[in-house]
Amino acid sequence: MATASGQRVVLHVGLPKTGTTYLQGLLAEHRDSLRERGVLYPFLRPGGMFHAAVEVRGSHEKFGLDQDAIEGSWAALCARAREHNGTTIISHEILGGADEDEIAAALTPLEGLEVHVVVTARDLGRQATAHWQEEVKLGDVRSFADFERDQFRADLSEDLVRAGAERPHFWHAQDFAAALGRWSTAVPFERVHLVVCPPPGAAPSKLWHRFADAAGVPADAVDPGRVPPNAVNASLGRAEIAVLRRVNAALAGSIPQPAYSQIVKRVLAEDALARRHGERPRTPAALVPLLSEATDRWSATVRAAGHPVSGDLGDLRPLPPPDGTPHPDDVDESALLEVTSGALAEVLQRFPLPSAAPPEAPPPRSGTVTRRSGWRAARDRGRG
Template sequence: MSSEPGARVFLHVGVPKSGTSFLQATLRANADRLAERGVWYPTQQHRGLFHAALELTGNHPGWGVPQQRVRGSWRGLCEQARRRGGTSVFSNELFSNVKAADVPAALAHLDGLEVHVIVTARDLARQLPAEWQEGVKHGRGLRFDEFLSRVLDADRSHTHATKFWRHQDLADILDRWGRHLSPERVHLVTCPPPGAPRDLLWQRFCSVVGVDPSSATIPEVGANTSLGVTAVDVLARVNRRLRKGDAPPHLRRTVKQVLVNEALRSDGSERVSTPESLVPRLEEITAEWVRRIEAAGYDVAGDLADLRPHLVSGGAAADHRVTPRASRDLAIDAVAVLTKEVAALRAEVRELQARSTGRTRSRARALARRVAERFRRP
């Protein structure tokens, strides 16, 4: 299939927790404005970026998505980019999880286009607690000190270490995707240090894509909720209880979207911070990344010094403990929020049932059953 002259595709492949949700929310909120300037950002879910990422990683079972729903998603996106011409931006942090052996086949669908790879990166001192918390949101129950001992083991032999570094080893991800492209088409965008202007990451990202950053509106609310240690403790307890039951794969999406982003987000307890004792180890890893990045000649938007560990002052210790009373009080608040959510969903279902006939009524009953199953205690 022929492509429009000058068509370009920018693949934003991660890393997770490096401002990806912020950038994606900004791209999504300004999709129409960007389209007017010749930049296409796909916003659909089905057959969209999420399904394309699941197809390339082969991890659709873990997300409870049938293979037939993701099959052909990546090819479909690439064909649309080819037909549209101009500039296309594909952004999903799960792309960082694509194996090196699978990258050539993924890029083959973009043959004939000007392909660029973008990797956003934040310093490890902030990445470690963010990734630990994300793991709890997705079903783990480790304390932060346990997580650190596993992922920072020199041999990286533990399963948690393997998973962490597969989508957090900055130099490896750049090489994994970038070895098939010329260095000037491989871009590292560094996350600004704490205290920098909120839109600086967006400005750096736009400088790579070739978009005027002032043409977009920055969303007011972030797309990813950071939790205090009490909320994480409650969530870890819920995860352990769910594992004892017959929890379907898609349940973790419900946990993250409803329990985390709605019921637990009001928690005001301390956030954990990386221990100062780990700084020398993190600086050693970062220095090796910088050496490899400079040797490869990749383009850098920002400053490589931004990758040096930035410790957050204060915060909870890595081996923190949460009192049962604090967890109980927050859990009660969460139950109240979830109760209201269930009541609202059931009211919506009843309204749909009252207005529906025939096949539509059957669909409403099926929805009611799914709602009941979602909130049923294991």
């Protein structure tokens, strides 16, 4: 139920790699039709919601952003929500990891409005390889085996977490029960929703309908098949990830953010390498029991807390890979060479071709003598 003025704010806070790019692309593509149905997806400027989320999290240095340049972005989004007599949707996956102090500060400009929070979650089997890949696309050089050691098998006990110890990034970013719990410290639990991403092979439209149900917006205001080209987060195959890891090692941090994301992540990784459509990595079967145990524990927490759930919690259980599936790090050198050559050719084709004809020499300035005309002048004087 909305406030007396009809104002509702839906904060879609991620989690990362849970179809957020697809949902944000749909919302942006259908701004006009949503507005006609009373739903505002506000636009500040290109990257405005990203800047606002970074401001809430105080993570401008991580992304190479000028703090002064993004200051006020969150307040501007909230002001748009206060001006709109209907539902406003604000969406960015960076918000999912906010701590309780950051959440309280973010909600202050929305005081008096009915706020709902939507957390999207996907099975950890797909999330493990997606998380690894995304970190490599941000400059990491570690193998999947390294991530398994440093992240996936390195979660902390609840006692250590309560004592203030920092969990590995994967677990902090993907623990949907913990995210729901943090946002419930400032928003009533019945307004903190979980949207379950559909299982592998399901139509993307199923995610939109689940999201629309949780957000309380008319699903038919959007054509879930009409998304802009950049609304799909490009995935890489095993060989492409291996090539990018080698590039990152060769760069050795020489390209800082945000230039790295603009050049290496977008041009090389998400365009040239993604075009190769290589075989996607699958989480090894040996890791599935660990991920399943965490999923079952979190799902039980969600049920006990009574959070509204759109979708089936069973869709969050990771599936083992088929027998014979290669380990994510298993790539032969011939495949690496083929991917490297193809990606290099793709990048080179982006450079403008030089003109076929050489540029014409400019005419001599008035009063100047060219070498040829000077020789002719001397010859003519000799004849006189």
